[in-house]
Amino acid sequence: MELSDYIRIIRKYWVLLVAATLVGVGVGAVASLVQTPTYSASTQVFVSVQSGETTAELAQGNTYSLSRVQTYANLVDSQRVLDGVIAALQLDVERGALDSRISATTVPETAIIEITATSSEPAEAAALADATAASLSTTVDEIESRPELASPVQLAVVEQATVPASPVSPRTTVNVALGALIALALAAGFALLREVLDTRIRGERDVRAVTDAPMIGSIAFDPKAKQRPLIVHVDPQSPRSESFRTLRTNMQFIEVDDGARTFVVTSSMPGEGKSTTTANLAVALADAGQTVILVDADLRKPKIASYMNLDGGVGLTDVLIGRAELVDAVQQWGTKSLYVLPAGQIPPNPSELLGSKAMATLIKDLQSEFDWILFDAPPLLPVTDAAVLSKHVEAVIVVASVGKATRTQLESAVQLLETADTQVGGVVLTMVPTRGADAYGYGHYGYTERKKLERKPRLSISRQR
Known part of the structure; x- marks a missing residue:
């Protein structure tokens, strides 16, 4: 551990350290009071x-x-x-x-x-x-x-002996100081042991210890995320919205082949904020003038249609089995150049559908129409859907939740992608605390994008519709 780690532990557990020291002082003082003077x-x-x-x-x-x-x-x-x-x-x-x-x-x-x-x-x-x-x-x-x-x-x-004027014990000052030191040492040892045994991801350093993939974003924790999942649309001037625009900018530097940028967004375990991250990133890309399609590839617990307030009855599964045409399943979101392909009906065989030839053909059709294709995929460790789908895309974005995901889980997820011979395009930290020792500093950035992104011609899908 480095000096910064010890400082972070002190900042995190300072209440415990102070309380333990005060308790030690009290114990030392009480011990001196109850002890008979000698x-x-x-x-x-x-x-x-x-x-x-x-x-x-x-x-x-x-x-x-x-x-x-x-x-x-x-x-x-x-x-x-x-x-x-x-x-x-x-x-x-x-x-x-x-x-x-x-x-x-x-x-x-x-x-x-x-x-x-x-x-x-x-x-x-x-x-x-x-x-x-x-x-x-x-x-x-x-x-x-x-x-x-x-x-x-x-x-x-x-x-000859003289009558002593003061007792040799108890030594109140020594007892108080010793009690404070012992209590402080015990509290510090507890805090240090807890941090050493705690393998949860706390920041960028923990991610660096697991993978060489770049850190492309940090999204602050929002206790109202379930009530307002599309923060970029609801409150575009908030620091959290700006963090999604920073993620949008950083994704421009992920090396992919020429043509449309196709990404799978996933996480190691459920509940790490991958769906909200994918949805907000899609909105941010569309705000920059890019043509974007957001595909809900989580065929087990789809959420995108609910977040975007769209009808999810017809979607990806219907297109893959030939029950519906792509142009009929894709829905435009708002007035932006953002299109959404919901998950559709939940199938009994999600992995087989995502790894099918129909899926590969669908991705090629989408690449000819859109600048960005984002797949919201299931978590990597519980099921293999994301790993199967990753073989058809340019790179995978792994979402890791601060304080929830562990280094072991993230490492297993990255190894699973490497086994599938898939490039990990980057890691996004979510639920980053804005206060405390693990806080990430958010400022109020300018809203103007640094760079104007190219925009393709209007979609044939939109024209057909």
């Missing part, structure tokens, strides 16, 4: 040996002290020392409970032992440290004594 006090004890007056004897005694100081420190949690502390302070606690509250460390390269005691009461912490030092001194004296000889080792308190 105070700590320390006493320092110096270990010395009575070893004579000469330099050699003093050096020998110092070496002996350094060698024994760690041993004496380890005696702090011994039974004899702890029992002495309990007796001196008249404590009503078990030895095990007291052991966890007292510890001893040695100051490196010195003969000093530092005894630390903790308690929920500051005065008791200081008393425990001093009592432990006294009990340790007595215990060492008893251990090091010889018959009729005093112990050569002496433990002297060099710094």
Whole structure:
């Protein structure tokens, strides 16, 4: 993942990250409030040996002290020392409970032992440290004594414990910071894992990872698309309408053979907006002065007639089986040079009809009459209709819905077309969000087309009609 991916994830999940951080701060603060304050006090004890007056004897005694100081420190949690502390302070606690509250460390390269005691009461912490030092001194004296000889080792308190003014725990600032960091890390990990496991197409980069076919259009999401499928006709000045005109312009650069441009528009799965894309593209091409025929080749769930508000009783299937003439089945839409061939009656064998010789002959007849021929075909993965039809056309336009289609689905669709030896003319992203981390920026472009397109003479079909 690149830096831009992490920035996109932060933008997408910033509410979750902020909320998790606040929760972590709250948990840390509550944990500090409910925790009993603990105070700590320390006493320092110096270990010395009575070893004579000469330099050699003093050096020998110092070496002996350094060698024994760690041993004496380890005696702090011994039974004899702890029992002495309990007796001196008249404590009503078990030895095990007291052991966890007292510890001893040695100051490196010195003969000093530092005894630390903790308690929920500051005065008791200081008393425990001093009592432990006294009990340790007595215990060492008893251990090091010889018959009729005093112990050569002496433990002297060099710094008595002072009553602490503030507790050593809970450390509220640390707990709050730690809670915030842990919560933020968990939320970030969840967001990152979700993005990694989410294979849905989010933008052009995901398309690039699947196919080398060019990106020829991005259509914004419209929550009212079902109520107004022909946005180019209903609201031609909207940014979404402009995106279809941009798609129209980009399709001029798809390399095809001389003559009419014949395209199949399909998708990997249903519900990705291929029919509305095809219909709006046809209207946009007709607005530019081109002669266009829109053929509803989805012989399973046809929608074009409904979108264009036309009678779909007679159409493509009737022409292919010879029940109707092409001139009788084609309907002109509005006053533009746009003609529509509905699907007609739904047949039991759509794939066979679309791959038939009659279909190939029909396409040749249409190529002699129109500048653009657009087929709205079924999705590629559920059925083979689009792949079969693609063998008769110049190229296939694949529609991919942002947030719905997955990279695996798009890759399978492209591979299916490649297996059929069909050129993927381009990919159109639909339902692109206009807000959020995955948003596509739409501006208000000029309505004037950059380039005047050539127009063929009026159709013989229109003259016959």
